[in-house]
Amino acid sequence: MTDQKPFVDIRHAKKSYGTLEVLKDISLQVHRGEIVAIIGPSGSGKSTLLRAINDLDPLSGGEIWLEDTQVNMDLPHRQYEKHINEVRQNIGMVFQHFNLFPHLTVRENITLAPKLLKGINDAEANKLAEEQLAKVGMLERIDYYPSQLSGGQKQRVAIARALAMKPKVMLFDEATSALDPELVEEVNQVMKALAEEHMTMIIVTHEMGFAESVCDRVLFMDQGVVVEEGPPSVIFRNPQNERTRNFLRKHLADANK
Amino acid sequence: MGLDFSVIPKYLDVVMMGAVWTVAITVAAALLSFFGGIVFAVIALYAPKFVRLPFRAFEWLFMGTPLLLQLFLIYFGLVQIGIDLPAFVAGVIGLGLHFAVYNSELIQTAILAVDKGQMEAARTLGLSRGQALKKVVVPQAVRDVIPPIGNNMIALLKDSALVSVIGVSELTLSAQLAIGRTYRPFEFYVLAAVFYYIINLGMEAVLRRIERKVQAAR
Amino acid sequence: MDVELMLKVYPFFLKAAWVTIQLSVLTTILGLICGSLGAAARLSRLRILRIVGAAYVSFIRGTPALIQLFILYFGGPQVGIQLDAFEAGVIGLGVNIGAYMTETIRGAIIAIDKGQAEAARTLGMSRYQSMRYVILPQAARLMIRPLGVNINALIKGTALVAAISVIELTYTAQRYIGSTYKPFEMFFISGVLYMIIIYVTGRGIAWLDRRARIV
Helix, strand or coil: CCCCCCCEEEEEEEEEECCEEEEEEEEEEECCCCEEEEECCCCCCHHHHHHHHCCCCCCCEEEEEECCEECCCCCCHHHHHHHHHHHHCCEEEECCCCCCCCCCCHHHHHHHHHHHHHCCCHHHHHHHHHHHHHHCCCHHHCCCCHHHCCHHHHHHHHHHHHHCCCCCEEEEECCCCCCCHHHHHHHHHHHHHHHHCCCEEEEECCCHHHHHHHCCEEEEEECCEEEEEECHHHHHHCCCCHHHHHHHHHHHHHHHC | CCCCHHHHHHHHHHHHHHHHHHHHHHHHHHHHHHHHHHHHHHHHHHCCHHHHHHHHHHHHHHHHCCHHHHHHHHHHHHHHCCCCCCHHHHHHHHHHHHHHHHHHHHHHHHHHHCCHHHHHHHHHCCCCHHHHHHHHHHHHHHHHCHHHHHHHHHHHHHHHHHHHHHCCCCHHHHHHHHHHHHCCHHHHHHHHHHHHHHHHHHHHHHHHHHHHHHHHCC | CCHHHHHHHHHHHHHHHHHHHHHHHHHHHHHHHHHHHHHHHHCCCCHHHHHHHHHHHHHHHHCCHHHHHHHHHHHHHHHCCCCCHHHHHHHHHHHHHHHHHHHHHHHHHHHHHHHHHHHHHHCCCCHHHHHHHHHHHHHHHHHHHHHHHHHHHHHHHHHHHHHHCCCCHHHHHHHHHHHHCCHHHHHHHHHHHHHHHHHHHHHHHHHHHHHHHHC
16 A cells, blocks of 8 residues: 555645744645544644645645645635635545534535536435435435434534545544534444545544544644654554653543543 | 595505505515625625725715615616616615615624634535535525514515605505595595505514524524 | 815705704604603503503504604694694604614613512512612613614604605705706715714714713
């Protein structure tokens, strides 16, 4: 796998707000089918890095590449808009707070973007919605409004909505952090199923157990730098860096409270 | 002089015809003010600066002056620059634009209140800013302000009486017509008031139904 | 823009603006009186007063101010009410805005009433005392801003009396549009004057609102 060209390639990513440096020269290569978890304390820059991948939070310096396309290309406004809208169709994203469209039904949430951007007709769109919902076990709620769903159900629909665009890579921004503990597992199951299909995924998470069981590689970030990275067995069982050890110890203590 | 309501039946059909016109002008102006309000709100928030600033001035002017004055301007002003609109059309435009500005204020506030994550989610799916506004942000904003927009529509119905002064033969002018023949202002203005009240009740009922429908889609 | 013409006619507009200001002030006073009485009636323990208050609000708000003005001015003489146009304007508009102010004042009182009245009553105050010493002082502060919105509408609403030939700003603008065929210029002068009146009033209300908050 490693002899291939990287699928997602982050080169020297830098980001600052005024004098505050949030990302300090971060590079990360993710290969096709690889599943990478990013962990770290809040304010470490992990969400910022994730949101830079589809240019939601543009970098101050550095490059993001998806296969042979540079994501954060420097283009005149109009051309950039066209470019980024095309790129983003290949990058699915799932948010902490779901961000389902409350004025649309589950079905409409899923079909909105494919209909607008891929020009598919109603029948195709419906079929697509049904397929994706079946995948996340939400088919029976197809004509519900988001307000009628639980948090876990909302997040499963949000995943189906992202998958309906047939993305090449999926970004998860603390997808289970806003959920009640008993609802976390149903979302984890969906993500595990995606992992088994070898979807390329980059996951910002607080769920260490999940990261350990699903991911190929774990990055520990703190204060805008990658402190340590490696396979989950090393990062979680035998971390080399003092900061990683402190973080995991504190996290474990919090989790046991 | 006293009161004599027995004169009413003879002119009832004239006044009722006026009531029909009042409903027509109200519906037409309400639609213009609703869609105009959405367009105005998007312009006021997202148009380039050289459009936005003059537009804000226009909004400010419309909100700071009486509707009656605006009606005179539109009706006589357009004639002066060579556009001779029928009074009905001038009335619809005047009423519609006036209330579009008020609706726009409501919608602007609501657009700014829509959760930032909605725009983000739409953009990550690949929608352009315009598509995201049109399909995701603006519909939610409009839905949130349906009740106050409804109040504006009720105000619009009552202000539609003003277009009588530029010669639209709606309810008020029809009553005046009957008064011209009978010299019975009290009776016919009260009759007109009764019609307005009934239309008002009907409109409130319709608006409540719309609100309930919109409420269901939450 | 015909500036020369504007300079020639603006003194007439200033005079007319003074009439608009007088109308606005008197209408505000009458509106506040009607609004207070209306709110008192709507919140009364007497059913009949509540019905009268509700009917006042419903009929006034359910029909156009212009029609109300016409009934009073043109229909009044038939029932023995003789008013000149200015008087009819003040009374008609005052009674009209009073219905809207009724709802503003009532809304503010209800907003305060909930917890505060119970607290006052447990201290042994009568209903009147709790209203007078506890509810109203707080509600008064709360209603300044929404009453300001009513007054803003009222100032623009004074234009209606142009339809019964009171020589105020809108009537003057209309007359000069007719005689000069310069609608934009006339609109501009009267529009600026309206906006000055509304702006100054708005500042006054904001000042009152700030003061009421400090106290």
